[in-house]
Amino acid sequence: MKNDIKVTDTQDLISRLRELASKGGRLSAITGVDLGERIEVIYSVDVAYTLYNVRIEIDLEGEHVSVNDIFANAWMPENELSEMFGVKIQGVAGRLLLAPEDEGKAPLRKATRIEVLRGGF
Amino acid sequence: MQITTTVPFGPQHPILPEPVHVKCELEEEKVVSVSFEVGYAHRGMEKALETDYMKGIYLSERICGICSNIHTTTYVNAIEKIIGIEAHKRAKYIRTIMAELERLHSHLLWLGHAGEAVGFENLFMRLWDAREIVMDTLEFISGNRVQYAMNTIGGVRRDITPKKEKMIEDHMNRLEEKMIEIKRDMLTDYLLKRRTAGVGVLKKEDAVRLGTVGPNARASGVPWDLRMTRYEAYEYINFRPIVLEGGDNLSRVIIRVEESFQAIDIIRQCLNQMTPGRTWYRYRHEVSGEAVARTEPPRGELFYYIKGNGTNVLERVKIRTPTFMNLMTLPTILMGLQFADVPITILSIDPCFSCTDR
Numbered sequence: 001m002k003n004d005i006k007v008t009d010t011q012d013l014i015s016r017l018r019e020l021a022s023k024g025g026r027l028s029a030i031t032g033v034d035l036g037e038r039i040e041v042i043y044s045v046d047v048a049y050t051l052y053n054v055r056i057e058i059d060l061e062g063e064h065v066s067v068n069d070i071f072a073n074a075w076m077p078e079n080e081l082s083e084m085f086g087v088k089i090q091g092v093a094g095r096l097l098l099a100p101e102d103e104g105k106a107p108l109r110k111a112t113r114i115e116v117l118r119g120g121f
Numbered sequence: 122m123q124i125t126t127t128v129p130f131g132p133q134h135p136i137l138p139e140p141v142h143v144k145c146e147l148e149e150e151k152v153v154s155v156s157f158e159v160g161y162a163h164r165g166m167e168k169a170l171e172t173d174y175m176k177g178i179y180l181s182e183r184i185c186g187i188c189s190n191i192h193t194t195t196y197v198n199a200i201e202k203i204i205g206i207e208a209h210k211r212a213k214y215i216r217t218i219m220a221e222l223e224r225l226h227s228h229l230l231w232l233g234h235a236g237e238a239v240g241f242e243n244l245f246m247r248l249w250d251a252r253e254i255v256m257d258t259l260e261f262i263s264g265n266r267v268q269y270a271m272n273t274i275g276g277v278r279r280d281i282t283p284k285k286e287k288m289i290e291d292h293m294n295r296l297e298e299k300m301i302e303i304k305r306d307m308l309t310d311y312l313l314k315r316r317t318a319g320v321g322v323l324k325k326e327d328a329v330r331l332g333t334v335g336p337n338a339r340a341s342g343v344p345w346d347l348r349m350t351r352y353e354a355y356e357y358i359n360f361r362p363i364v365l366e367g368g369d370n371l372s373r374v375i376i377r378v379e380e381s382f383q384a385i386d387i388i389r390q391c392l393n394q395m396t397p398g399r400t401w402y403r404y405r406h407e408v409s410g411e412a413v414a415r416t417e418p419p420r421g422e423l424f425y426y427i428k429g430n431g432t433n434v435l436e437r438v439k440i441r442t443p444t445f446m447n448l449m450t451l452p453t454i455l456m457g458l459q460f461a462d463v464p465i466t467i468l469s470i471d472p473c474f475s476c477t478d479r
Contacts, residue, residue: 028424073446108168
């Protein structure tokens with residue numbers, strides 16, 4: 001995609017996002033993509049109608065950094081990312097859309113079969 | 122000693138067209154703390170969209186019952202970017218007309234709800250009567266009142282014939298006449314002003330900090346409007362985003378009234394500029410690669426990320442809807458209000474929960 005910024009570690013991610021925020025950037029979306037062993041997280045930041053996509057691959061285990069202190073509107077997207085992909089994010093509960101009985105099922109992971117989510121239907 | 126009372130608001134409430142749960146803590150009648158819960162309309166649309174990309178057009182249209190057309194527009198824009206094609210010019214104009222008709226019917230629907238929320242039921246009936254003209258127009262163009270099935274990869278499925286063009290023009294004239302009268306009665310109404318002016322203020326710096334989008338941001342002085350990226354036929358249309366400074370409920374009412382007039386103007390410009398031509402070409406191909414498409418529906422920025430894996434089945438579809446961002450302003454605008462002002466203030470951000478929950 002246009003304006004892709006690929007980063008490999010958390011510090012680089014934070015510094016790139018801070019740089020975009022200092023230019024008046026607005027967090028547009030946080031997208032998770034299941035790569036199998038890892039999750040790719042794409043932070044899409046709009047700076048004067050130009051969209052920059054900062055991409056990082058994270059492990060399923062361990063705790064990923066939160067960007068809520070850079071973008072105050074990150075808490076809903078981060079909760080959604082955590083809930084839908086089953087990744088842990090610092091200080092994020094990971095509860096947003098799913099019903100209590102579906103918690104922890106990480107429905108957007110490829111390994112999650114859709115039948116599991118349909119329950120008794 | 123000050124007693125704190127917790128008042129649950131929703132998920133079912135007469136003022137809410139869709140479910141959300143807002144928990145307000147009150148001291149006497151004043152809101153001192155706010156939290157909210159969403160997810161009551163979660164259907165797993167992103168997972169369901171990991172399917173044949175042509176079926177995705179049908180599915181994406183069913184995410185929202187109000188801005189159904191713009192969901193398909195954004196979806197097909199993303200697919201078109203991936204496969205490297207562009208809709209014909211006439212199709213772009215038709216998509217723009219549909220988008221603006223949708224903005225009209227969404228704004229009129231919301232304004233009617235707002236009138237009802239403050240006890241101005243006559244306004245509700247007059248606005249919904251005016252909205253019926255828009256619904257009729259949509260039905261004449263597409264055969265449907267809610268899900269229009271107009272968009273497809275590479276263009277639109279139905280042309281607007283000269284007879285329909287004339288009909289749209291007549292309808293817009295009728296609607297404008299009605300709207301001028303409604304605007305006069307609405308914006309000079311004492312009750313509406315008392316209930317909305319200075320209530321639920323979202324300051325410009327808060328709107329920027331919280332990433333507010335759409336009319337809510339523009340009513341707080343933030344001139345963000347994705348139409349300025351000139352997607353579809355907006356590159357040929359002469360318009361500027363309408364921006365107000367107040368940031369209160371009244372500003373959010375006024376901006377939607379003004380944007381309704383602007384939508385009529387944009388539709389007229391499209392009709393005047395459109396030339397005969399093709400509206401669609403057959404295209405069937407595997408989707409390989411990824412793209413982001415963004416548009417400006419009635420409530421603000423809509424974001425689609427689509428990734429294809431070289432087959433006709435999509436690998437990932439991410440949808441970020443406008444209310445998903447605007448909801449985060451709720452604690453800020455509700456704090457310190459009298460509880461009686463909570464319903465109209467929640468409604469003032471024009472929330473759509475079928476979009477938010479997906």
